[in-house]
Amino acid sequence: MSAHRREFLVRTGQGLLLAGVLAPGGGAAAAAKADRAKADKKQAKGEEDVAPPEDLMREHGVLDRVMLIYEECGRRIEAHRPFPVETLASAADIVRRFIEQYHEKLEEDHLFPRFEKANKLTGLVATLRRQHQAGHGLTATILKLAAPGGPAADADRQKLVETMRLFNRMYRPHAAREDTVLFPALRSVVPPKEFEAMGDAFEDQEHQLFGKAGFEGVVVQVAKLEETLGIEALDQFTPGA
Numbered sequence: 532m533s534a535h536r537r538e539f540l541v542r543t544g545q546g547l548l549l550a551g552v553l554a555p556g557g558g559a560a561a562a563a564k565a566d567r568a569k570a571d572k573k574q575a576k577g578e579e580d581v582a583p584p585e586d587l588m589r590e591h592g593v594l595d596r597v598m599l600i601y602e603e604c605g606r607r608i609e610a611h612r613p614f615p616v617e618t619l620a621s622a623a624d625i626v627r628r629f630i631e632q633y634h635e636k637l638e639e640d641h642l643f644p645r646f647e648k649a650n651k652l653t654g655l656v657a658t659l660r661r662q663h664q665a666g667h668g669l670t671a672t673i674l675k676l677a678a679p680g681g682p683a684a685d686a687d688r689q690k691l692v693e694t695m696r697l698f699n700r701m702y703r704p705h706a707a708r709e710d711t712v713l714f715p716a717l718r719s720v721v722p723p724k725e726f727e728a729m730g731d732a733f734e735d736q737e738h739q740l741f742g743k744a745g746f747e748g749v750v751v752q753v754a755k756l757e758e759t760l761g762i763e764a765l766d767q768f769t770p771g772a
């Protein structure tokens with residue numbers, strides 16, 4: 532920090548102190564006390580403070596693991612090997628409930644309008660919106676073809692493989708663009724106080740829809756689906772392991 536800036540901060544701080552803003556019991560102290568009380572309350576409820584981009588990025592991790600399940604099912608269908616159709620149906624159901632009705636809804640309700648209002652990244656946001664819609668159609672098809680009994684006709688099996696491929700082909704770059712371009716720009720369109728409130732709103736919505744276990748509970752569900760396919764051990768993906 533330059534001497535000039537340090538001097539400015541000292542003078543500004545002194546000015547605030549004189550104005551009573553930083554004085555004990557003043558606005559800043561009261562705000563800090565309120566923040567501490569809020570943090571204590573969250574801790575007591577077993578919740579943690581997660582910033583909106585981190586929250587959304589780890590939800591992309593769930594999506595990534597579902598795409599691995601799609602890939603494995605597709606591989607087995609193409610090799611004419613049996614696959615547990617109920618695993619695929621459960622994976623697509625997680626996409627519907629957790630990705631479409633929760634994660635994408637958060638993006639559409641809380642993120643996209645901020646960028647549109649600020650006239651920033653509007654082309655990207657328009658594409659992301661279109662891809663959410665396209666994704667819903669692909670998931671509907673996967674769910675239909677993964678009904679009990681599974682796709683019997685060859686044409687249906689091929690359609691299922693192709694739909695899962697289209698899903699992965701779109702969502703990998705979709706999530707990567709959000710992680711590397713949209714989410715890092717979020718702070719530029721949301722003031723710090725509202726940024727924090729946004730994180731709280733995400734947390735509330737998560738527990739309202741997915742109970743106390745929230746995100747962690749969904750991760751457990753995905754891990755169980757991986758087990759039914761024998762793809763749960765991470766080390767099997769290490770070359771030479």
Ligand SMILES: [Fe+2]
Binds near residue numbers: 635663
């Ligand atoms: Fe998205």
Ligand SMILES: [Fe+2]
Binds near residue numbers: 587634638706709
């Ligand atoms: Fe996303």
